[in-house]
Amino acid sequence: MPLISTKREAVANQLREYAGKTKTPQIITEDSGNPIPEKDASLTVGVHGPILLQDITQVEELAHFDRERIPERVVHAKGGGAFGYFEVTHDITSYTCAKIFSTIGKRTPLVARFSQVINESGSSDTVRDPRGFAIKFRTEDGNWDLVGNNTPVFFVRDSVMFPSFIHSQKRNPVTNIRNWDAYWDFLSLRPESMHQVMVVYSDRGIPDGYRYMHGYGSNTFSMIDSDGKVSWVKFHYRSDQGIRNIFADQARILAGVDADYSVRDLYNAIARGDYPSWTLSIQVMTPEEASRQPYDPFDVSKTWPHADFPLIPVGKITLNKNPSNYFAEIEQLAFNPSHFIPGIDASPDRMLQGRLFSYGDTHRYRLGVNHQQLPVNAPLVPIMNFNRSGRDIIDSQGGAPNYHPNSFHGPEASLRAKKLTPSFRLVGDTTRTDTSTLEDNYTQPRVLYQRVLPEGEKARLVDNVAYDLRNAAGFIQERMINGFKQVDLTLGALIADAVHKYNHPKSDPRAEI
Known part of the structure; x- marks a missing residue:
């Protein structure tokens, strides 16, 4: 029977692939490389006694386990x-x-x-x-x-x-x-x-x-x-x-x-x-x-x-x-x-x-x-700057000076990069302008709906929107539908009709109560 099954998908074979490459188990060690004498039992006072603090093998594993997750990305997490x-x-x-x-x-x-x-x-x-x-x-x-x-x-x-x-x-x-x-x-x-x-x-x-x-x-x-x-x-x-x-x-x-x-x-x-x-x-x-x-x-x-x-x-x-x-x-x-x-x-x-x-x-x-x-x-090129220390420092840049200017051959600015830094003229008074209603927000969506999407996809767009929009409060539904009408009157009307049908299904016995 082959170690790697040809009938299983690749993600299912990962552990078998590892076993095929390593052949025999290796010696368990601490993170420090020290060999561990026993993995599956705590160090206790007698067979049924409490665990000793000097069970560093367990302390290290639990401490690492407690920190195996980092904060999840606020967005793009999956x-x-x-x-x-x-x-x-x-x-x-x-x-x-x-x-x-x-x-x-x-x-x-x-x-x-x-x-x-x-x-x-x-x-x-x-x-x-x-x-x-x-x-x-x-x-x-x-x-x-x-x-x-x-x-x-x-x-x-x-x-x-x-x-x-x-x-x-x-x-x-x-x-x-x-x-x-x-x-x-x-x-x-x-x-x-x-x-x-x-x-x-x-x-x-x-x-x-x-x-x-x-x-x-x-x-x-x-x-x-x-x-x-x-x-x-x-x-x-x-x-x-x-x-x-x-x-x-x-x-x-x-x-x-x-x-x-x-x-x-x-x-x-x-x-x-x-x-x-x-x-x-x-x-x-x-x-x-x-x-x-x-x-x-x-x-x-x-x-x-x-x-x-x-x-x-x-x-x-x-x-x-x-x-x-x-x-x-x-x-x-x-x-x-x-x-x-x-x-x-x-x-x-x-x-x-x-x-x-x-x-x-x-x-x-x-x-x-x-x-x-x-x-x-890490980039393929060496990091050369004046940042040092901090959590999880790996590269201290070979002892180069951590300040600029200096007299000890520390890194200098790139003349090539300076030449290629774009320069463009900016003119205007400082202001905070909400451009939400100042720009044309509907022409490009209108082109997408009227000229790009095929008929079948238009219908699915209507249903997809209505399926989620039905969950919102009525005044929000109305406002959103009015936005779709700005894109295309027919589109807005179709979405309004689809939302109504989702909210009042004829086949739903609750509608008769």
Whole structure:
């Protein structure tokens, strides 16, 4: 009988694979490497007496066990990831001098993580929710983290709104249950959310695993060429496997049958050599073009029309290695949109501006101030700066001076990076402007509904919205339906009718009481 069963899926064979490689058991040790004489019995006074404090074997194991969990991510808690590489297939050096794109055929190692946005780590993979799509490229200029979603837009355009948005989607602090009034109340009061709401409630709101969804940087970024010229860009990952989605009724069944549906699918595909890949492309807009657009090109609730700014192919991302330890390599994996490399930088995108601070601050709380020294987060190049000490310090930088300026050959600023730091003119008085009703919030959702979605998906969009909206208070339902009418009168009327049918089903005997 073979040790590794060919009839079992890869995730079920992990322990058998280990046994096949190790052949015989090893000696148990403490974390210090000291051999343990007896594993399955405490050190006690007599057979039935109390345990001694000097049973360090047990004390160490219990102490470690008590600390085996770190704070869960506030968002993107449930997910899976893998390792792979990025290969350049097209020349974009006219837009950026980033070394990762320097020559066709060049490969850069990377690690990717896919996730849900709202739900906790134990939730089902088939809930309706945007999916996170994050890539850490390990370049010779340090790590470049491109952190986005499987949707090209987002619910809010100003980062100051992000905590309130997440609070409205999470569990109620009193009941600890998700509150549909809060969920729809916020969305109905922020009309810029309409575009993302329609994407999430379309078929793409529940992708058929992580391999069958596109990814987007979502925000607007900048690229800088060798002469310091700036272009605005958006990043797109197009799934080479194609797009596959799960309909709502099937998703509800899967939620009870296999909560880890997407994580399992990704692991098994890579284990059998069916390596998933995505084609990386960019959209490019010059500053002059940006100034002429009828919409704000830095508004993350909007897309750039492909007819005006076509996709420019760049390269291919391939995932070909599963993690060897999920906690060490995926749970401790930390992405930060502020991790740029020379030739790529930020933009005036309000949502991005807040993310530049928030992600790093989250990791300092969740993983510690030295989280970037963990192997999965550490860059391939040496870390050289003036940060020392703190929790879980690994690299003290060889005794280099921890202050600047100094006379002892400490690190100095990069002239190349300085040259490639983008400069753009900012003019205006300091102000706090809520742009919720100042921008056009409905044209792009209208195009999505009227020109992009096929008829069958339109019908499912109506039903998907109504199924959740029925749970909200009547005045919130009315406000949200009025928002859909701003997109398309027929759409609003269809949703209103579907909500009414859900609230007053003819076949429900309670309706006759």
